[in-house]
Amino acid sequence: MKLNDEQQMLQDSVARLMADKGPVSHLRELRDRNDEKGYDEPLWHAMVEAGLTGILVPEEHGGIGFGLVGAGLVAREIGRNLSVTPFLSTAVLGATALAAGGSAEQQQKWLPSIAEGSVITALAVDDGAKHRPEAIKTEAKAAGDGVTLNGGKLLVLDAHVADLLLVAARQGDDTALFLVDPKAQGVTIERTRLVDDRNAARVTLDNVAAEPMADGAAALAAALRAGRAVLAAELSGLAREAFERTLEYLKERKQFGRLIGTFQALQHRAALLMGEVSMSDALAMQALDACDRNADDADVQVLAAKAKAARVALLAGQEAVQMHGGIGMTDEFDIGFFLKRARAGGETLGDANYCADRFAVLRDY
Amino acid sequence: MSDLEQFRAETRAWLEANCPEEMRQPLKSQADHCWGGRKWQFQSQAQKVWMERMADKGWTAPQWPTEYGGGGLSPEQAEVLAEEMKRLNARTPVSNFGFWMLGPALLKFGSEELKRQHLPPICRGEIRWCQGYSEPNAGSDLASLQTRAEDKGDHFMVNGQKIWTSYADKADWIFCLVRTDANATKHNGISFALFDMESEGVSTRPIELISGESPFCETFFDDVKVDKNQIVGELNRGWDVAKYLLTHERNNIGGEPPGFLKGRALGPLAAEHVGTEHGKLADSALRADIARLEIDQMAFQALVGKIREEAEAGQGVGAQSAVLKYYGTELNKRRYEVMMDALGAEGLEWESERTMGGLYAREWLRSKGNSIEGGTSEVMLGIVSKRLLGLPDA
Ligand SMILES: Cc1cc2nc3c(=O)[nH]c(=O)nc-3n(C[C@H](O)[C@H](O)[C@H](O)COP(=O)(O)OP(=O)(O)OC[C@H]3O[C@@H](n4cnc5c(N)ncnc54)[C@H](O)[C@@H]3O)c2cc1C
Ligand SMILES: Cc1cc2nc3c(=O)[nH]c(=O)nc-3n(C[C@H](O)[C@H](O)[C@H](O)COP(=O)(O)OP(=O)(O)OC[C@H]3O[C@@H](n4cnc5c(N)ncnc54)[C@H](O)[C@@H]3O)c2cc1C
Secondary structure, eight states: OOOOHHHHHHHHHHHHHHHHHSOHHHHHHHHHTTOSSOSOHHHHHHHHHTTGGGTTSOGGGTSOOOOHHHHHHHHHHHHHHTOOOTIIIIIIIIHHHHHHHOOHHHHHHHHHHHHTTOOOEEEEOOOSSSOOGGGOOOEEEEETTEEEEEEEEEEEETGGGOSEEEEEEEETTEEEEEEEOTTSTTEEEEEEEOTTOOEEEEEEEEEEEEEEOTTHHHHHHHHHHHHHHHHHHHHHHHHHHHHHHHHHHHTTOEETTEEGGGOHHHHHHHHHHHHHHHHHHHHHHHHHHHHHTTOTTHHHHHHHHHHHHHHHHHHHHHHHHHHTGGGGGOTTSTHHHHHHHHHHHHHTTOOHHHHHHHHHHHTTO | OOHHHHHHHHHHHHHHHHSOGGGSSOOSSGGGOOOOSTTOOOSSHHHHHHHHHHHHHTTTSTTSOGGGTSOOOOHHHHHHHHHHHHHHTOOOSOOOHIIIIIHHHHHHHOOHHHHHHHHHHHHTTOOOEEEEOOBTTBSSSGGGOOOEEEEOSSEEEEEEEEEEEETTTTOSEEEEEEESOTTSOTTTSEEEEEEETTSTTEEEEEEOOTTSOOOEEEEEEEEEEEEGGGEESSTTBHHHHHHHHHHHHHHHHHSOOSSTTTTOOHHHHHHHHHOEETTEESOHHHHHHHHHHHHHHHHHHHHHHHHHHHIIIIIOOTTHHHHHHHHHHHHHHHHHHHHHHHHTHHHHOSSOTTTTTTHHHHHHHHHGGGGTTTSOHHHHHHHIIIIITOOOOO
């Protein structure tokens, strides 16, 4: 899978943007001042200006409809810089769900606002500690024109700053997404600080009025696929950065009178890590492209990509800390942030075991 | 229709018309592979016809220039040919070290005379080659090799011993690393020589492998005369040729090797042996191993695709071949381990007809050599860390 000229240009400009406007130091600052919003607002504005919030919004709704490869390229740089933005929750999950399953009216209402960066959306799927969208417990009951929802959600990204919740609930035998106003009666949102210092929340729904989508099942499926594929790219970018920082360290740090990068035990581990990172990245890009082409095996590829990226990012984080020795364990040093994000990003929308299980199901064993 | 589509249509039609039915099924084992050469005994008329027809088209070596017996295809066309062959399950018509090792090296370093002499017989499947690199005291440290070639005026006189020479007893010619300057530094006195295995003074002794097969030999040279024009590249610069050839060898070993598992999915195979419960393999740990392996393989294939694209864009595969070799062979070993887990007791049978003469166990054991031949996994990691990561020597 080769990038076309437009994609190449996007990659170059996004790489500059994220490094300039969304570096790791911002994550640290946001954390240290316990920022109320919990995301990097100046960066988000810059992303809006660059059109990135509308990257998956169709052109007729004011976006640029660039496709998932484009979104993956953005996510890869987010991963490299650990940039703190609602890109995944809003520009990827929200935009994809609404574009895939929203009614004309719902699309009209939300998609242009997503593109212009004036709203944040949050996808609420998990109602247990593990991602199991096939066994959603939150219930939707018909009530007049709409439905009422009851249940509890966790790992809801950006929920405490969201203008719209997209909630997965079970109605009879079907599972679908429903639109919920975060300020509606019966909604409780508890911001939960996670190990990676990103925005996540627990959401409780107590007889909450919700709006069905035109095709809420399709919206859920599309959002999950897009989200996993984009997360695979983010985790690959994160893994690459952790690896590169570690490689630099091996070329700087001396012990026993020589650079630690001369020790074969570390050389081979670095070589293995490079291979793993490259494979993770190549598969993520291939999977994103398969989605854009609507290839028959796009689902299989996305599950594989997410599983691979989750493992590799965690491996990279662990190896990075280990090869940095004592300093890798300190909060003052940034490398630990990569390990933390690898853990949280790996869990989001299905960990490696979950994705491998679904992968096997799709391959009939 | 674009030229490439036109080519695809013609290729498909030609293959449909010319590939014998018997040659349209996966190899049952490595024994079904057609190696060619003077001593080759075709397993069937179909195998012979298929090789000859493909050789006439130049498609035994699709990308080599037509003047040397190749097909002159562009990389894109070769890809189409490969895809169309795969569609039919068409077997590789013939292949040996001449195709995937010597050929590329000759095309790059060989004189016009040597190319014209050696490439066409390779393409026609008439001459089978073997590789004389390793010696008892020169394995990973290949450049410390000691086989000597003395200048005797009108010829070289070769003396010494090689080891692990695959198919030395079946091959017709050898490409061989010899020391032509005993006083030069390790890498600078080596030459890349070609000679006939029927030359006087060449003898071979097969070595039995743990798989019970004897595909490789100890090879002895006792005053063997080699023509002076049979040196590829410059005299004493054979190390450059040797290294270039190794990158091709590594790419090839890193690809999916022929054998029982080629093109075969492990899921259904495991289901036959461990059964299913609620549509899933009954052995959940095995199921997880298979899924993880297949995911890793997909990721590897994605990387292979990317490296190939970069190579075509002109950057060459270079030291990336070490990445491909390492992961390709390590994954293949894992595949055989998982296969043996799935087969259980049946996989252990060494002779039964049921198991095609112990094919599973033998191929499992043979796969262990993948990460040794052509440079060991540890040597590959060394190349990656020095050449790709720029990590310093001690
Ligand atoms: C939680 C914690 C508690 C600690 N408590 C104490 C304490 O109470 N008292 C105290 O004195 N110290 C303590 N330490 C320090 C600890 O002993 C050192 O961090 C450790 O010895 C490693 O040294 P380093 O951090 O300088 O890493 P380095 O020596 O710089 O190592 C960096 C990397 O290079 C590798 N490496 C180094 N040399 C070689 C080699 N020859 N071959 C292969 N790889 C090599 C290391 O394994 C590591 O992966 C503590 C550290 C931690 C993390
Ligand atoms: C099936 C098979 C077919 C073969 N076919 C051919 C052929 O056709 N022609 C031919 O010339 N040769 C052939 N070989 C030989 C092959 O190239 C050598 O076996 C290989 O290069 C390793 O050399 P060695 O066996 O001497 O092992 P050694 O070099 O002695 O290695 C022993 C162990 O030490 C490790 N090691 C060595 N050096 C280092 C280092 N610097 N750092 C870390 N670890 C190290 C190795 O990785 C290995 O694990 C074949 C081998 C096999 C198994």
